[in-house]
Amino acid sequence: MQIKECIVSAPGKAILHGEHAVVHGKVALAVSLNLRTYLRLQATSTSKVCINLPNINTFLSWDVTALKQLFPDSGAELGNVNELDAELVRMLRDFVGVSNGTLDTRSMAILAFLYIYLCVFAKSGELPSLTVSVWSELPTGAGLGSSAAYSVCLAAAMLSASGTIPSPLSDQENTARWGEVEMELINKWAFQGERIIHGNPSGVDNAVGTWGGILRYRSGKITALSRVPMLRILLTNTKVPRSTKVLVAGVKDKMNKFPSIINPVLESVDAVSCTCEQTLTEMASDTPTPEHYNVLEELIDINQHHLNVIGVGHPTLDTLCRVTLARGLHSKLTGAGGGGCGITLLRPETECLVVQNTIQDLRDCGYDCWETRIGAAGVQQHSPLAVKEEVLEVLARY
Ligand SMILES: Nc1ncnc2c1ncn2[C@@H]1O[C@H](COP(=O)(O)OP(=O)(O)O)[C@@H](O)[C@H]1O
Ligand SMILES: C[C@@](O)(CCOP(=O)(O)O)CC(=O)O
Ligand SMILES: [Mg+2]
Incomplete structure (x- = not known):
């Protein structure tokens, strides 16, 4: 053939x-x-x-x-x-x-x-x-x-x-x-x-x-989101290995064990995604303001707590959140969690030196860290x- x-x-x-x-x-x-x-x-x-x-x-x-x-x-x-x-x-x-x-x-x-x-x-x-x-x-x-x-x-x-x-x-x-x-x-x-x-x-x-x-x-x-602002994001790899399959199965087990506790958390994550989408759309159709970024940061914090509740956090991800917050930046895990990578939102006014210092802090923790382009x-x-x-x-x- x-x-x-x-x-x-x-x-x-x-x-x-x-x-x-x-x-x-x-x-x-x-x-x-x-x-x-x-x-x-x-x-x-x-x-x-x-x-x-x-x-x-x-x-x-x-x-x-x-x-x-x-x-x-x-x-x-x-x-x-x-x-x-x-x-x-x-x-x-x-x-x-x-x-x-x-x-x-x-x-x-x-x-x-x-x-x-x-x-x-x-x-x-x-x-x-x-x-x-x-x-x-x-x-x-x-x-x-x-x-x-x-x-x-x-x-x-x-x-x-x-x-x-x-x-x-x-x-x-x-x-x-x-x-x-x-x-x-x-x-x-x-x-x-x-x-x-x-x-x-x-x-x-x-x-x-x-x-x-x-x-x-x-x-x-x-649905492709065509109107979104140019977001700047840091990616951090904690280098802790994990399996998506195992983590997804773990969440299912928790849902089966505590449906009345876990289901509302997933509903709330849904609301976080919808609120984020709304905010991004507003930012794209108008000039993004510091308040918009405040909302995006709060959503990141809320979601990171939810992800911990459903059992997919990891001490290295807690460290990522703590280290970046010390520089005024907000982070959450991305993907299946349990280690792996996290994202950190950079604000337009975040100074170059702050970004460089944050990257260095995270590298000092033994993580890989770099600014990424999205889309x-x-x-x-x-x-x-x-x-x-x-x-x-x-x-x-x-
Ligand atoms: N470049 C690659 N070559 C071979 N297998 C790959 C490659 N990239 C991914 N895989 C497969 O995907 C698995 C990782 O998937 P997963 O646990 O979902 O993590 P993630 O998708 O977040 O990287 C690997 O164990 C391997 O089976
Ligand atoms: C946890 C999950 O939402 C994303 C998994 O992404 P990753 O394999 O960790 O890159 C699973 C899924 O959506 O299939
Ligand atoms: Mg995968």
Whole structure:
């Protein structure tokens, strides 16, 4: 089978408000980051499927003939984009040799890859030999949506290589985006990848990875916020490893144990997201005032308390909040919490020296900290000419 080689990329994300609550049908506000995951898919004639994942030190290959045996006689039933095929996931677990309920990060990435590969190519009835290499600028497992950026890249690359969606590149464009119909399809397959990695994702992360920008997300309904002020944000990685899957499951357990206590907290998080959205809209349609920033800061503090109540805080995140508050800045965790990353809002009048000192304070705690740009483009295809040399070099190494 002739497949189309490609290089694709997708951005990571930061959740401003609504993490965890969004899994239970509440509103989340999320922004794309200027840190991306890149994937290169190459055709080979080795009769092998190879995957190189240097971020998680995983390099594997399988014979195409072995993978073909996973095709049930009812091969046509593989590949329903709207629901996860639990039987196929079970077969893949046996094939790769991982037990149900494993938290081994490498296994999740491999299962998501094989699942999307098999389902997308099942329709053509033929499994091609190929090599996929992925490299990310994002820290993995830190709350910045690396799993979603990875899943979005897998979906885009497989759909493109199989010819299910056309290449958006033209003679004039070395980097291009797909149209709305293709992005819907990429997003749906990416969501299945997220389901394998997360267990019960809301879909907000893959939506940001696909569309980019600043999004309001609720129960699968995605609204791009076009009128938002230019926010300045510090990102801090406490470097404490954690698993989104475990944290999401923990919140569910708490809800089951104390529904009358936890449900109102999630309702309140929803109200925080809605109030933040309203404030951002006001700020964009008028000149942002110090009072607007005061509201945004109070919302950050309230939400951080809520996230602690539902059990996804961490002492390192408490330290982040305390250290930044000592400089007059407000922070909250972002993503699943339990360690990982936090965001700190910078005000327009925050002096350069204050920002530099805050970054230094946080680095002294052993954290990584940097100012980020938000609202990057969603999933893209690139010609090799348009990819940064250092990224191309890593992708070409395998
Ligand atoms: N660049 C990558 N290469 C391989 N796997 C990745 C990559 N990025 C993310 N993953 C997968 O996603 C998992 C991390 O997802 P998760 O716990 O949701 O954290 P987050 O999405 O916040 O980074 C990793 O353990 C791995 O399975
Ligand atoms: C906690 C949650 O709201 C966000 C998880 O983000 P991340 O995997 O920690 O980047 C889960 C979800 O929305 O699927
Ligand atoms: Mg994730």
